[in-house]
Amino acid sequence: MKKAINVTMPSSAEGMSRVDGRLKVTGAAKYSAEYTMPGLTYGVLVGSTITKGHILTIDTKAAGRAPGVLAVVTHLNSPKVPGDQPEKGKPVPDKGALKVFYDNKIYYNGQPIAVVVADTFERALYAASLVKAQYKAEKHITNLPDNRDKGFAPRGEGVYKRGAADAWQSAPFKVEQEYIVPTVTHNPMELHAIIARWDADDKLTVWDKTQGVNDTRDDLARLFKIPAANVLVHSQFVGGAFGSALRTWPHEVAAVLAAKVVSKPVKVVLSRADMFTSVGYRPFTWQKIGIGATADGKLTGITHEAAGQTSSYENFTEGPVGVSQNMYACPNVNTKYNLVSLDIATPTWMRGPGEATGAFALESALDELSYAVNIDPLELRIKNYAEVEPSSGKPFSTKFLKEAYQLGADHIGWGDRKQVPRSVKQDGWYVGYGMGSGMFGAYRSGATVRAKMMADGTLILQTAVSDIGPGTGTAMTIIAAEQMNIPADKIRFELGDSSLPPAPTQGGSATVASVGPAVVKACTDLKEKFQKLIGNGGEDHPDYAKVLKEHNLPSLEVTSSSDGGNGMEKYAMNSWSVHFVKVLVNAATGVVKIDKVACVSDCGKVISPKTARSQVIGGAIGGIGMALMEESIIDHRYGRYINNNFADYHVPVNADIPQIDALFINKPDPIINVMGAKGMAEIALIGMAAAVANAVYNACGKRVRDLPITPDKVMG
Amino acid sequence: MKQFQYVRPATIQAALDVISKPGSKIIAGGTNLVDLMKRGVTAPDKIVDINHLPLKGISEPIGNVMTVSIGALALNSEVAENSRIKELFPLLSMALNAGASPQLRNMATVGGNMMQRTRCGYFYDTTMPCNKRQPGTGCGAMEGVNRMHAIFGASDQCIAVHPSDMCVALAALDATVEVAGKKGKRYIHFADFHRLPGEKPQIDNNLAPDELIVRVIIPTNNFSRNSYYLKIRDRQSYAFALVSVAAALEIDNGIIKNARLAMGGVAHKPWRLFEAEQFLVGKTASEENFAKAAGLAMKGAVGHGGNSFKLKLAPATITEALKHAAGLV
Numbered sequence A: 001m002k003k004a005i006n007v008t009m010p011s012s013a014e015g016m017s018r019v020d021g022r023l024k025v026t027g028a029a030k031y032s033a034e035y036t037m038p039g040l041t042y043g044v045l046v047g048s049t050i051t052k053g054h055i056l057t058i059d060t061k062a063a064g065r066a067p068g069v070l071a072v073v074t075h076l077n078s079p080k081v082p083g084d085q086p087e088k089g090k091p092v093p094d095k096g097a098l099k100v101f102y103d104n105k106i107y108y109n110g111q112p113i114a115v116v117v118a119d120t121f122e123r124a125l126y127a128a129s130l131v132k133a134q135y136k137a138e139k140h141i142t143n144l145p146d147n148r149d150k151g152f153a154p155r156g157e158g159v160y161k162r163g164a165a166d167a168w169q170s171a172p173f174k175v176e177q178e179y180i181v182p183t184v185t186h187n188p189m190e191l192h193a194i195i196a197r198w199d200a201d202d203k204l205t206v207w208d209k210t211q212g213v214n215d216t217r218d219d220l221a222r223l224f225k226i227p228a229a230n231v232l233v234h235s236q237f238v239g240g241a242f243g244s245a246l247r248t249w250p251h252e253v254a255a256v257l258a259a260k261v262v263s264k265p266v267k268v269v270l271s272r273a274d275m276f277t278s279v280g281y282r283p284f285t286w287q288k289i290g291i292g293a294t295a296d297g298k299l300t301g302i303t304h305e306a307a308g309q310t311s312s313y314e315n316f317t318e319g320p321v322g323v324s325q326n327m328y329a330c331p332n333v334n335t336k337y338n339l340v341s342l343d344i345a346t347p348t349w350m351r352g353p354g355e356a357t358g359a360f361a362l363e364s365a366l367d368e369l370s371y372a373v374n375i376d377p378l379e380l381r382i383k384n385y386a387e388v389e390p391s392s393g394k395p396f397s398t399k400f401l402k403e404a405y406q407l408g409a410d411h412i413g414w415g416d417r418k419q420v421p422r423s424v425k426q427d428g429w430y431v432g433y434g435m436g437s438g439m440f441g442a443y444r445s446g447a448t449v450r451a452k453m454m455a456d457g458t459l460i461l462q463t464a465v466s467d468i469g470p471g472t473g474t475a476m477t478i479i480a481a482e483q484m485n486i487p488a489d490k491i492r493f494e495l496g497d498s499s500l501p502p503a504p505t506q507g508g509s510a511t512v513a514s515v516g517p518a519v520v521k522a523c524t525d526l527k528e529k530f531q532k533l534i535g536n537g538g539e540d541h542p543d544y545a546k547v548l549k550e551h552n553l554p555s556l557e558v559t560s561s562s563d564g565g566n567g568m569e570k571y572a573m574n575s576w577s578v579h580f581v582k583v584l585v586n587a588a589t590g591v592v593k594i595d596k597v598a599c600v601s602d603c604g605k606v607i608s609p610k611t612a613r614s615q616v617i618g619g620a621i622g623g624i625g626m627a628l629m630e631e632s633i634i635d636h637r638y639g640r641y642i643n644n645n646f647a648d649y650h651v652p653v654n655a656d657i658p659q660i661d662a663l664f665i666n667k668p669d670p671i672i673n674v675m676g677a678k679g680m681a682e683i684a685l686i687g688m689a690a691a692v693a694n695a696v697y698n699a700c701g702k703r704v705r706d707l708p709i710t711p712d713k714v715m716g
Numbered sequence B: 001m002k003q004f005q006y007v008r009p010a011t012i013q014a015a016l017d018v019i020s021k022p023g024s025k026i027i028a029g030g031t032n033l034v035d036l037m038k039r040g041v042t043a044p045d046k047i048v049d050i051n052h053l054p055l056k057g058i059s060e061p062i063g064n065v066m067t068v069s070i071g072a073l074a075l076n077s078e079v080a081e082n083s084r085i086k087e088l089f090p091l092l093s094m095a096l097n098a099g100a101s102p103q104l105r106n107m108a109t110v111g112g113n114m115m116q117r118t119r120c121g122y123f124y125d126t127t128m129p130c131n132k133r134q135p136g137t138g139c140g141a142m143e144g145v146n147r148m149h150a151i152f153g154a155s156d157q158c159i160a161v162h163p164s165d166m167c168v169a170l171a172a173l174d175a176t177v178e179v180a181g182k183k184g185k186r187y188i189h190f191a192d193f194h195r196l197p198g199e200k201p202q203i204d205n206n207l208a209p210d211e212l213i214v215r216v217i218i219p220t221n222n223f224s225r226n227s228y229y230l231k232i233r234d235r236q237s238y239a240f241a242l243v244s245v246a247a248a249l250e251i252d253n254g255i256i257k258n259a260r261l262a263m264g265g266v267a268h269k270p271w272r273l274f275e276a277e278q279f280l281v282g283k284t285a286s287e288e289n290f291a292k293a294a295g296l297a298m299k300g301a302v303g304h305g306g307n308s309f310k311l312k313l314a315p316a317t318i319t320e321a322l323k324h325a326a327g328l329v
């Protein structure tokens, strides 16, 4: 058995600790909502209480007269957002981002209809409660299962076919089942927040929770028709996002508008309830899988259909059926993906996005098939292992999933699993084992890094990337320390600011793979510059401070870029994961306890073992939440969320989380980049929910196909 | 949040004077009241802080006084961790520890716990109908999302449940509530403290608006060796009960001499299972008898769709709790 990296508690984990850990645990790290400045005012949003229709009248008199109120901005008095106005000679697109305070139309419950600005937060909050709107409501739909017939194929992502369609039907062993992933809300601990300040008519500064300062800058520049260079976005610390801060949302635009109206900086912090309607969510998705195999477990066909919800004003797609196209070597695969427009806000990517949704269905169906064929579910996967990418025939850059299967199976004690449910009982609880696998594209894009060696030997690295929690600064510091051969505490990595050299938005598990090579390049270029100074015969890692002193230089700097690479032209590139779960189930009360988890990641070289481990544990916990408890529940009669708070929307607490072993294959991918490092964030969650569901079935014989797996679905 | 006045009366008598005026509300730990104020569910003109009043103590049984008294301001965490309570009434300690989170239990008081309001989502959302919040507007939960709601004693006006865990144990332990009013003290049997919704769901309990909870009195008993609080919920901690059961048995040579059973998460008040208790007396402590008792307990239960699973979960939980209490698991 291989030794796992960091299976023990963090205090004894190998590797460097977070560079910003101390700042975070002492409260010294400053998040967007924590900034203050002269003249700061506070904005509170008023949300629509109907789900579809339009505003007839909106009474802001009482609010406007309330103590401390500076302005009440609605569609009736808001300054125009130039980028939202129709352009001459150009057709008006029929769909697009919600236009804030644009007209009286209501597209979803909770849509901002006003922002009240006051001198204190409390006064703004009180005044916001005084804004009264009269509506003309229309019949709305918010329920996907009842409206699946209204589904339509999104452009370019509708159907896929390889081999014969519906070939599974003629297989000797087959399963056809429907699976539901409900609406799940990102709910990072940090509420979304922005401070907007106009420094001049065409100059804007924001402190904003965002996964991409450059995207936010470009969005705001486009919307307010000012040069991008005049928009400054600060987002130094982000307290989790999971995708919710991947785009610019209405509350950000509202804050910028409000700041224009009051000519003062305006801070808008969403409430927890607002988080359910304002910053996206994992869309409710219905899926159906038909899957067939021969008696010895060779897959003959997979048919995977999905219908995911989107808003009425925008199409959001996330390709949930993609996993069925490429996870296993199967000659016949056909998939179909539909969107259903509902009267609800637009969803967005949430950790693992469509792959996590799709993998719940595929990996559950495979498990069901394993019982139909009566073959160990792990063996079934090994039998259908894809050696090349099934859809394209391209070789994989690297794929060590088979090794991952073995490592995880050893760690969980897969050998103790019995094929027949209800076979093992321990202190009155049924014991079950389950597994689920995941894959996610290994993406990489261009990035630029400035590296500056200071006279005292401190290296400052700068790039505009965000760090939403995974430990980007830590990983980059480790890379630079190795490149420059200096101690990590001599390195300062500065990020989260749009004035720094450009870097991609933090998303799609691509940050280390994209920014890492730019750090390597910058370090290489900087060393070269030192070499030039020293002249012939200089050593590779000189005493930088000494060299600067000798040459009477205050510092030496370079700005270097790396591109997105072209590996994908010849190779299929993915990160891979497998999750093994042991559960205890009380069959009478339906209570499920996770007893042990082993997650194996095949994500190329692990740059920062400690934060990588945290990343995997976080993903596994997210997956356990998705499996057992997370669901944003709407009362469809009203179109309103009914559990939009942290008492009723359950995320796992410590008591739900057992030992989680994070294991890594840790073999570099030579194609992706010079470090050989691929993403590991999404794969930490993809496949986890199915692993839990499969373990529950193995324990007690209850197959739950609609998440979350709450006691009522398991008992009896 | 509406602006309000904050007062801190010096004595219990002074506090009683203030709360006799409409629009005033007592604040103890504030863990429920402040949430309700933030959501606009309640909007008092005057907050009456009682935290400094002498209502904290936990008394020992002395001499022939075979009771323990717990002050209304005793913290949930203090009571749960008190060594005498753990020894005499482990059921109460278990129930308290099953509620909320350590942080909340460190703020929450016994009086506040009893007076906490339902967690029904329709009650909390002021744009929704709710007869409890605004009589006459209808019950949003009746045909809505009612997974958490009552299967016993509901009315067509309201199917909300009382969310407390502590109260389920206190109901099982035959506690008495001492309340103070302008006219003096009075005592309410715990099982009669909370009420069923009937035609007046806006009224949670039988405490008059101008009264204050002083303490809770628990008679000593012989249940300490065979008590168990089992709470079934959507996560392992920090979630309200789908169903919870407080089970207390007095077992002599395998025969049940005395039994107390109460359920949480199923009614507008802690739900005592009198018939099941009586059935168990004189029976052997066996899974079979426990299941029979559980069956009797379910008489009159009604599901409303989303919560109909409780018709099955409740008896399973009763049986399981009794098994734990009897030491069969």
Ligand SMILES: Cc1cc2nc3c(=O)[nH]c(=O)nc-3n(C[C@H](O)[C@H](O)[C@H](O)COP(=O)(O)OP(=O)(O)OC[C@H]3O[C@@H](n4cnc5c(N)ncnc54)[C@H](O)[C@@H]3O)c2cc1C
Residues within 6 Å of the ligand: A646, A647, B025, B026, B027, B028, B029, B030, B031, B032, B033, B034, B035, B072, B073, B076, B098, B099, B100, B101, B104, B107, B108, B109, B110, B111, B112, B113, B114, B115, B116, B163, B164, B165, B166, B211, B212, B213, B214, B238, B239, B240, B241
């Ligand atoms: C997220 C969350 C989860 C929770 N989970 C649980 C759970 O699982 N189980 C559970 O049982 N509880 C749970 N609770 C509720 C918690 O137990 C209550 O909020 C707490 O017990 C209330 O006590 P308090 O002292 O803070 O009351 P306060 O909020 O101060 O007051 C509540 C009410 O009691 C009245 N009051 C207070 N003291 C007196 C008195 N002496 N006489 C008359 N009236 C009085 C107040 O006027 C007010 O109306 C949870 C709460 C939260 C916020």
